[in-house]
Amino acid sequence: MPETRPPLEPAGRSLDEIAAAASARGGPPVDRWNPSHCGSSGMRIDREGRWFHEGKRIERDALVRLFASVLRREPDGRHVLVTPVEKLDIDVELAALRVTAMSHEGDGEARRIGFQLSDGGALIVGPAHPLRFVDGLPLVAVRHGIEASLERPVWYELAELALAADPPGVWSDGLFFSFPAS
Known part of the structure; x- marks a missing residue:
C-alpha cells in the first residue's frame, strides 16, 4: 500500500491553516488496532531520525512516511508498527x-x-x-x-x-x- 498523503506544506500558511490541514490529514486508526505481537520488524530509528531496516538506511521518504503512519508507542514505552493483523517492535533511540x-x-x-x-x-x-x-x-x-x-x-x-x-x-x-x- 503506497503512501498517498503528500507532506503538508506550511510555507505561506497561517498557524490556523496549518492546524486545520493537520487535523484534516488524519491517518490510520492505530489506537484502535490490537493484534497479537508478532516479533521484531528488524527496523530502528536512530537519534537523528533516520530509519533503518536490517542495518540498511531506508532512503525513500514516502516509505518512511508510510511506516510512520502505522507507528505507535505502547504503555510500556515500546514503539510498534501496527496494522489490523500484526504488531511488530521497532527500536527508537530518542524519538520516532x-x-x-x-x-x-x-x-x-x-x-x-x-x-x-x-x-x-x-x-x-x-x-x-x-x-x-x-x-x-x-x-x-x-x-x-x-x-x-x-x-x-x-x-x-x-x-x-x-x-x-x-x-x-x-x-x-x-x-x-x-x-x-x-
Whole structure:
C-alpha cells in the first residue's frame, strides 16, 4: 500500500491553516488496532531520525512516511508498527520523528508555535502537543505516544525565543513551557 498523503506544506500558511490541514490529514486508526505481537520488524530509528531496516538506511521518504503512519508507542514505552493483523517492535533511540521547521505567531501568552514534522505532518505546540525535556533536549508529543525531537536549527530558534523570556521558556496555545536551567 503506497503512501498517498503528500507532506503538508506550511510555507505561506497561517498557524490556523496549518492546524486545520493537520487535523484534516488524519491517518490510520492505530489506537484502535490490537493484534497479537508478532516479533521484531528488524527496523530502528536512530537519534537523528533516520530509519533503518536490517542495518540498511531506508532512503525513500514516502516509505518512511508510510511506516510512520502505522507507528505507535505502547504503555510500556515500546514503539510498534501496527496494522489490523500484526504488531511488530521497532527500536527508537530518542524519538520516532523530527521537527524540521518552526513558525510562530503572536507574542507572550498569545504566542502559538507550529512545527513541521519529518513524516510530512505538522502540529501546534500546546495542550494536545506539549513539550517536555529529556536530558536537556526538547521533545514534543505528536500522536499515539510518539514524540519528535528538534533538528538543531529548530532547537536554536526555539531557544532564542525561550531565552528572551524571564523565566526562560515559551508560551504556545495558552501553555507556558519552561526550559530547564543549564
